[in-house]
Amino acid sequence: MSPQTSISKLARPEIVAMKPYSSARSEAPDEGVLLNANESPWSLLPDAQLNRYPEPQPQQLVSRLASLYQIEREQLLVTRGSDEGIDLLTRVFCRAGEDAILQCTPAFGMYRIAAQTQGVDVVSIPRLLADNFSMNTDKLLETLAGDTPIKLVFLTTPNNPTGDSIDKATLLKILQTANGSALVVVDEAYAEFSSKASFCSLVAEYNNLVVLRTLSKAWAGAGLRCGSVIAQHEVIDLLGRIIAPYPLASPVIELAERLLAPEILSLQQQQLLALANNKQRLIKILKAQNYITDIWPGDANFILIRLEDASGLMHYCRGHNIILRAFNNEPMLQGCIRISVGSDSDLDSLETALNTWKTT
Ligand SMILES: Cc1ncc(COP(=O)(O)O)c(C=O)c1O
Numbered sequence: 001m002s003p004q005t006s007i008s009k010l011a012r013p014e015i016v017a018m019k020p021y022s023s024a025r026s027e028a029p030d031e032g033v034l035l036n037a038n039e040s041p042w043s044l045l046p047d048a049q050l051n052r053y054p055e056p057q058p059q060q061l062v063s064r065l066a067s068l069y070q071i072e073r074e075q076l077l078v079t080r081g082s083d084e085g086i087d088l089l090t091r092v093f094c095r096a097g098e099d100a101i102l103q104c105t106p107a108f109g110m111y112r113i114a115a116q117t118q119g120v121d122v123v124s125i126p127r128l129l130a131d132n133f134s135m136n137t138d139k140l141l142e143t144l145a146g147d148t149p150i151k152l153v154f155l156t157t158p159n160n161p162t163g164d165s166i167d168k169a170t171l172l173k174i175l176q177t178a179n180g181s182a183l184v185v186v187d188e189a190y191a192e193f194s195s196k197a198s199f200c201s202l203v204a205e206y207n208n209l210v211v212l213r214t215l216s217k218a219w220a221g222a223g224l225r226c227g228s229v230i231a232q233h234e235v236i237d238l239l240g241r242i243i244a245p246y247p248l249a250s251p252v253i254e255l256a257e258r259l260l261a262p263e264i265l266s267l268q269q270q271q272l273l274a275l276a277n278n279k280q281r282l283i284k285i286l287k288a289q290n291y292i293t294d295i296w297p298g299d300a301n302f303i304l305i306r307l308e309d310a311s312g313l314m315h316y317c318r319g320h321n322i323i324l325r326a327f328n329n330e331p332m333l334q335g336c337i338r339i340s341v342g343s344d345s346d347l348d349s350l351e352t353a354l355n356t357w358k359t360t
Helices: 014-017 059-069 081-093 110-116 137-145 167-179 233-240 250-259 262-288 310-319 344-358
Strands: 076-079 100-105 121-126 152-157 183-187 211-214 227-232 292-296 302-307 336-339
Touching: 059 211, 059 227, 059 250, 076 233, 081 110, 081 152, 081 183, 081 211, 081 227, 081 233, 100 110, 100 137, 100 183, 100 233, 110 292, 121 137, 137 167, 152 167, 152 250, 167 183, 183 227, 183 262, 250 302, 262 302, 262 344, 302 310, 310 336
Parallel strands: 100 121, 100 152, 152 183, 183 211
Antiparallel strands: 076 227, 211 227, 292 302, 302 336
16 A cells, blocks of 8 residues: 555645634643633533533543543544534535535535535445445545545445445455545444444544544434534644534534433433334335335435336335335435334334325
């Protein structure tokens, strides 16, 4: 393998040159007589200390996340969900009007939004429908080795909404081809639902690998808005230059720490098991409907299906207060509906609706 280039060379030069903002809380500890941040000395709510700014990167939370993902603390930046991680990466590494990101469509919609917000091109490599939406790796590698100045390659495993996963050999090829020109961002939002190993452990070896994790899915914390960017310290340091001074609100920090306390782990594992069982039940329910032509169970907490009259089914379900997800703007997903794995009673309602559609 050729030697790894410094990642700072891939970042926008003005971000590297910029003197980052230094917040009051990052300059001094939050103890003593605090007269450095123009805060109120009093709290208005007796049970919540909201008058003080929170820690910019809360130490205890960062430690808990680092041990959860089995990486070093300095390899992790805690963000407002993975959405913020995607945005930070795009703003640090992509020059407006010059650079591009690469994604394998159908893909999670925020990669494109972050790129377009930053004014950079989106190169989309369509997945192979005939091969269960698998990535077109040959085309991806060829594009990456070509002339387009791609700075970020967004990969998702398991992918949303197709549910397929990336194998290690494929990722290593992409990392090697991207070495010196692009960062490879592996979005593992749904990793906990899959039996495949996370790629976090490769971060120490590859300085152009970034892994995104979130508490939104398997940690039942979508309302928290708490995600992690995992990469070598050089990348974390660059992102830290532009992140908001206090990305996580104090109540969020407190609740995230509670969520990751050791006593919650067994409950979380039970919920994951229950979801796995409910997924098997959902597959059975779907297989029993003869109007469903394709089912992609995937490795995550949702299932993708195809049928002729997807909008009819969406409409019928909505009439029964069941909300599913269709993808009208994605040509490859015409007729497809994504169904999240829900609770037992969610599945009861869905089963009744699916069994009665067309017969009522
Ligand atoms: C693949 C993928 N990445 C990231 C996210 C956003 O995660 P977060 O809630 O942490 O912002 C989602 C949300 O659905 C997703 O599907």
